[in-house]
Amino acid sequence: MSTEQTRQVVEKYFSSLENGDLDSALALLSPDIEFDLPRDEWNRVIPYLGVHHGVDEVRQAFAVRAETTEVLDYAMRGLRADGDTAIATIYTRAAHTRTRQEFEILDAHEMVVDDTGRIVRWKVYFDPNGEIAAFTSDANGRLIAAAWNGDHATVSEVLDFGADVNHRDPASGLTALMIAAGRADAPMTDLLVGRGADVFTADSGAGATALHKACQGGSLDVVRTLVEAGAFVDAVAPTTGHTPLMDALWFKFPEVAKYLLDAGAGLNLSTHYGFSLKEHFAYELNVNTIGKDRLLLAEKYLNARIASDEEQVATQKLMAAVSAGEVDSVRALIADGAEIDEVFPIVNGFNDGHTPLLVASRDGHTEIARLLLSAGADVNATEPTFGAVPLHKAVYNGHVELTTMIAAWPGVNLDFQGATNGYTPLHDALWHGYEECARAVIEAGARLDLVGHDGKTPLDLAVEVFGDDHPLTGAIRAKS
Incomplete structure (x- = not known):
């Protein structure tokens, strides 16, 4: 097939489409035509895309397109041929039939013409984004x-x-x-x-x-x-x-x-x-x-x-002993096999969802906390109200000895961020002005770069609470 013959076949094909004469256009296709409108996960909203084999499948693709797309303007903008292959540039302005949103497409069509003057391969290259937007608006x-x-x-x-x-x-x-x-x-x-x-x-x-x-x-x-x-x-x-x-x-x-x-x-x-x-x-x-x-x-x-x-509540004797600060009772109950991480029921009270260690840490019972941890209590247990761990409870209330012990306990998460405000134990210590608690968690290796839900780092809080010239602020700045 000569270059000129290829050009003439392709030109006639698109002229027929432009004139609305689909039958004349399809008559120029080989019975074994392979029509490739590339389809992937990004453009699958367009229903007529894909590889179509044979004239009947091509006709069906046009039928599906007619159901979804009203063509408002259609014209060939360019055509080049070389041997049996031609590249046509086609402009289309159309509207989706349901959404009525208009879109424009400039397609490149690669077409191969056989010795009988029929198009045997047809592949389209296009940017589908405008059409997808119309289909999905x-x-x-x-x-x-x-x-x-x-x-x-x-x-x-x-x-x-x-x-x-x-x-x-x-x-x-x-x-x-x-x-x-x-x-x-x-x-x-x-x-x-x-x-x-x-x-x-x-x-x-x-x-x-x-x-x-x-x-x-x-x-x-x-x-x-x-x-x-x-x-x-x-x-x-x-x-x-x-x-x-x-x-x-x-x-x-x-x-x-x-x-x-x-x-x-x-x-x-x-x-x-x-x-x-x-x-x-x-x-x-x-x-x-x-x-x-x-x-x-x-x-x-x-x-x-x-x-x-x-x-x-009545049967949680360990929790009762912890709440009362009764060290000997806690020791005896642990020895008798009390459940170390029993969880207090939700009764809309101060201990709701707390384990004994969380209560001991909050209330400053250092020796009780040591007994619980030594017996295997979860050092990172979380309560449901503030989303805090035992270390949060200790620093929040300024319990220095307790903070130092928990911060050094094996497996402790020094940087746990509470659900309420995204504060770590270090944030809480600084926020409440407990300098010694802050120093204890810093010395234990707490991170200094974490940001609370208010966008504040430990350094920000140190400046805010202690002042820019305070030694603790300077120490945090030096390590940041």
């Missing part, structure tokens, strides 16, 4: 609509195509996960959590989390998925003060309430309108006439949890 809206409609397939599809899994419904302020949770849609919840949906964020109307919505929807499977994904069982809505447990009781889902009770939900929290949880529940018992049997079952679970908490 409504992805977030489709995600929210699909979540409301329980359309799992569409949710999965639009997430594949770049929808923001945490996009909010403009009307309700809910994310797709909150919608699925409220609708008690367990498969949808699993899908969204698996795709990275935020289980911690709150809605923009009431400040409720997906777990609150799940407790309103009543699906135990949804609640379990969210809790196992890390959702806070005691998240408080800033408008009502409701926790998920309060909502589970209010909406009369006793098995959901039992699950949260078993997960350690707090019982001594109050609403923002003045009711304690127990008063809130008593009010519900009083005003409900339908579904009271479910409320009574929830009351049974609630009372069982109260009794369990009371029993745990």
Whole structure:
């Protein structure tokens, strides 16, 4: 095939397409045509991309394109041929048929013509970003609509195509996960959590989390998925003060309430309108006439949890001895095989979720802490309120001897950053002005470069608390 013949075939092909004569264009293709519109993970939103073999597959690709794309302008911008191969440059302006967003593409088409004057190979080189943007401009809206409609397939599809899994419904302020949770849609919840949906964020109307919505929807499977994904069982809505447990009781889902009770939900929290949880529940018992049997079952679970908490407190003799500072009792209990790292129940008190070592460290019981550590207590145990470890507790309260001992204990994490403010034990020591505690953790090898949630390093706090000219500030600066 000569260069001129190749040029003529390709020119005729694109002229036919420009004139809307698809049949004439396809007649110039070899029955064995290989048409390659490169497809990868980044452009898979465009449905007609891929390798197509034979005229029928090419025709089908054009049909799919016509369903999704309205061509507004189409023209050849350049054509060069060399032997049996031609390179054509094609300009297209189009709009997606659903989103109506326009885009422009300048493609390079490499085409090989055989001796019969038919195109046997056709490969397109293009930048798909504009087209992808047009195809996906409504992805977030489709995600929210699909979540409301329980359309799992569409949710999965639009997430594949770049929808923001945490996009909010403009009307309700809910994310797709909150919608699925409220609708008690367990498969949808699993899908969204698996795709990275935020289980911690709150809605923009009431400040409720997906777990609150799940407790309103009543699906135990949804609640379990969210809790196992890390959702806070005691998240408080800033408008009502409701926790998920309060909502589970209010909406009369006793098995959901039992699950949260078993997960350690707090019982001594109050609403923002003045009711304690127990008063809130008593009010519900009083005003409900339908579904009271479910409320009574929830009351049974609630009372069982109260009794369990009371029993745990009564049987935790080691914790009682540590709290009282009774060294001999602690020694005897350890010798008798007491559980060293027993965890105090959640009763909305000062010891909630604490191990004996955390309490000893907080309260300054140095000898008791030594006994506990020697017996194998976890030196890095974390309590749930502030996300602090024993070393935080010691420095926070200025216990110098205790700080020095814990900081030198094998396996201690000197640089643990608390969940509340990102402060390390060194940050806490400086923040509270305990110079000797700060020096103890520095000498033990604490890092000086870690940054709290307020953006402050230990040096920043030293300057702020002790002053720029203080010897401790100078020592930190010299080591930084």
